[in-house]
Amino acid sequence: MFRSIRWTLQLWHAAILAMALVSFGTTLYLAVSREQRSRVDAELEGAVRVLANGPFVPPFDEGGPGGRMPPPWERRGFSDANSRGGPIPEGMRRPGGPEMDVQRGPDARGPGGPPGPPPGRPLGRFLEQWWAQVRQDALRRIGQSEQDQPYFVVWGQQGEVLRASSPNLDVPFPLGMAAPSMGPGPTSNPQFRQRGIMREVILQGPFGVRILVGKSLHSEEATLRQLRWRLLGAGAAVMAIGLCGGWLLSRRATRPIQRISETARAISGSDLSRRIPVEEAESELGSLAQTLNETFERLETAFQRQVRFTADASHELRTPLSIIHSHAELGLTKERTAEEYRQFLETCLRAAKRTRSLVDALLVLARADAGKLQLKVESFDLRDAAGESLAMVASKAQERGVTLETDLQAVDLEADRTRILQLLTNLLVNAIQYNREGGRVVLSIAKEGSEAVLKVTDTGIGIAAEDQARVFERFFRADKARSREAGGSGLGLAICQSIVEAHHGTISFSSQPDSGTTFTVRLPLSL
Amino acid sequence: MRVLVIEDEPDLLSVLAQSLRETGYAVDTASDGQDGLFKAQGGQYDALVLDLMIPKIDGWTVLKELRAGGHCVPVLVLTARDALPDRVRGLDLGADDYLTKPFELQELFARLRAIIRRSAGKPNSVVEVGDVRIDTVRKTVSKAGQLVSLTAREYALVEFLAMHRGELVTRSMIYDHLFDEDDDSLSNLVDVHVSNVRKKLGKDFISTRRGQGYLLEEGPPDSGGRGPDV
Numbered sequence: 022m023f024r025s026i027r028w029t030l031q032l033w034h035a036a037i038l039a040m041a042l043v044s045f046g047t048t049l050y051l052a053v054s055r056e057q058r059s060r061v062d063a064e065l066e067g068a069v070r071v072l073a074n075g076p077f078v079p080p081f082d083e084g085g086p087g088g089r090m091p092p093p094w095e096r097r098g099f100s101d102a103n104s105r106g107g108p109i110p111e112g113m114r115r116p117g118g119p120e121m122d123v124q125r126g127p128d129a130r131g132p133g134g135p136p137g138p139p140p141g142r143p144l145g146r147f148l149e150q151w152w153a154q155v156r157q158d159a160l161r162r163i164g165q166s167e168q169d170q171p172y173f174v175v176w177g178q179q180g181e182v183l184r185a186s187s188p189n190l191d192v193p194f195p196l197g198m199a200a201p202s203m204g205p206g207p208t209s210n211p212q213f214r215q216r217g218i219m220r221e222v223i224l225q226g227p228f229g230v231r232i233l234v235g236k237s238l239h240s241e242e243a244t245l246r247q248l249r250w251r252l253l254g255a256g257a258a259v260m261a262i263g264l265c266g267g268w269l270l271s272r273r274a275t276r277p278i279q280r281i282s283e284t285a286r287a288i289s290g291s292d293l294s295r296r297i298p299v300e301e302a303e304s305e306l307g308s309l310a311q312t313l314n315e316t317f318e319r320l321e322t323a324f325q326r327q328v329r330f331t332a333d334a335s336h337e338l339r340t341p342l343s344i345i346h347s348h349a350e351l352g353l354t355k356e357r358t359a360e361e362y363r364q365f366l367e368t369c370l371r372a373a374k375r376t377r378s379l380v381d382a383l384l385v386l387a388r389a390d391a392g393k394l395q396l397k398v399e400s401f402d403l404r405d406a407a408g409e410s411l412a413m414v415a416s417k418a419q420e421r422g423v424t425l426e427t428d429l430q431a432v433d434l435e436a437d438r439t440r441i442l443q444l445l446t447n448l449l450v451n452a453i454q455y456n457r458e459g460g461r462v463v464l465s466i467a468k469e470g471s472e473a474v475l476k477v478t479d480t481g482i483g484i485a486a487e488d489q490a491r492v493f494e495r496f497f498r499a500d501k502a503r504s505r506e507a508g509g510s511g512l513g514l515a516i517c518q519s520i521v522e523a524h525h526g527t528i529s530f531s532s533q534p535d536s537g538t539t540f541t542v543r544l545p546l547s548l
Numbered sequence: 549m550r551v552l553v554i555e556d557e558p559d560l561l562s563v564l565a566q567s568l569r570e571t572g573y574a575v576d577t578a579s580d581g582q583d584g585l586f587k588a589q590g591g592q593y594d595a596l597v598l599d600l601m602i603p604k605i606d607g608w609t610v611l612k613e614l615r616a617g618g619h620c621v622p623v624l625v626l627t628a629r630d631a632l633p634d635r636v637r638g639l640d641l642g643a644d645d646y647l648t649k650p651f652e653l654q655e656l657f658a659r660l661r662a663i664i665r666r667s668a669g670k671p672n673s674v675v676e677v678g679d680v681r682i683d684t685v686r687k688t689v690s691k692a693g694q695l696v697s698l699t700a701r702e703y704a705l706v707e708f709l710a711m712h713r714g715e716l717v718t719r720s721m722i723y724d725h726l727f728d729e730d731d732d733s734l735s736n737l738v739d740v741h742v743s744n745v746r747k748k749l750g751k752d753f754i755s756t757r758r759g760q761g762y763l764l765e766e767g768p769p770d771s772g773g774r775g776p777d778v
Binding site: 332335336337339340342343344345346347348350351354355368371372 | 557559560562563564566567570601628629631648649650651652653654
């Protein structure tokens, strides 16, 4: 059952549909997640760049390494930050927030700590305000949902935390980054890293600081999870609909096949005259049905021909058989004279000979039909063979008052001599039998190119136009009015055709009713 | 009984004719449909043996023409074609029976006898006239339980008269049915046979209608056309 076309179709259909759905879903999912990732990354990068402009690295002492570094506010005006940072005044009015600059106090003053802006000084105040502003600006870029707290850390040159968004942050220092540059500006492209559910960006800021901004991807993950479920659901629905549709479709497609096979089964059984109904002649199945019908037509014709042939053959065999049977039966009814017995036996012998020649002819035809007409090919002169067969039919010609004429050239032929003799004799006998009293038969042999051309012309009754197509048919006798003593079995020309075809030659005829017939045989000189 | 055999196989025709003659039939032959039809239309035959595959006019046409001409002579069709359509066609065209080649001569004779009896309206193979009993199968005649030895011609005469019992049978009818076309016997031979039969079966067995012919009187109602044991 699973080997049926319908199931195969269905399985392929399911496989292709599933593949299409999976690749579509995967592509969509990947595109969405990538888009989300790059949006998050863009947010983080925006935030980190804002932070990079923050006032957390104030090497205000002019004696610091690398000479005097202008503080950021000298390099980039406050208004610059302002214009990029959106509604700053609002942010300025809300300093603080959930984050606290815990690191600022003791660390700023601690030994080895980075020289932060000294608190309390007017400049310090300003810087604090500014920092708060930057913080706000940076965090706003990331988007502040309550659960996905964005965070940041700023490390100094030695890896000490300069600033962080909250004091309890446990963010590992980004090892393996390029050595910090001491230049005044951001010195590298931001680097992204994934830490668990956290997405973080690290930027080497000015003066060798490292700034990290990170946020959790919880909400993005949730969105993606939802998307996954939706894709699965939609995919399953589409799959189900597709399979149902495919099942119906394959049923529709295979129903005509079923009908065809049912009809074909019935035909192969007994009744060859049935045909497959051709409804959609244009479709592939319609043309298949038509092709099958044509095949059945040919089969039926061949079968009928075979049946007729068998019936004809049995008819031809039954007549001599009944002669033998009746004579034997009659001979046994009572004591008879020796003369009578001799007569009966002669008749029986005649009938037996006729049966034998008929059986021989049928055998030749059967072998030719099976393609097993074995030829004993030898090289000989066709003219000699012609002379031989002329001698064989001479008495018959004399009996019927027919003159035999010849026009023979020497032609060396490679063929089965016995069969060629049979061919010649059959044609000559035919020409004599269907001739009129005092008529002529002309046998001519010539060489044309690589062919031997053999012609037998008679001056007989000719072949009626309606019979011409059936001349080579088995058991066909052109003149049905002719009694059986004149006509042969009706197999002669059929045998001629088989012999010629076995030699890869052609046989044809032209006939004028009442004035005669010419049979022309063309045989290749060598096989 | 006179039979026409139409068959184109000369050997088969000769054996049929000879065997039928030896059985006591007068036999005419024809080797093609044209000749056969001509003879059948003109002759007084008790039966026809007809091959279907014959030249000039085929057997079916012979049958059709014959029946169309009002001839109801029983016809036994003889052919090598035994396909159902062939058989049906022959019977539908008016054949009385059908025999496929090759056949047993005995069967041919039996079928021939049967169709002759049927056409004469005497379906029984034994005819009783008074105390004379005619067995058409064994071709014997007995009187009062004693077998009477008859020549073939005499038997044929008795059988013919028995088949036409109660009917007036003219001398020429007897002649036509007892002698085939090759027979040059004089017609007064009929009278000789009649008188011989009378000698053997009793003077009253055959009545004479002077100037018209002979008659086998209708016997008592219980014996005519009934079985021998009744």
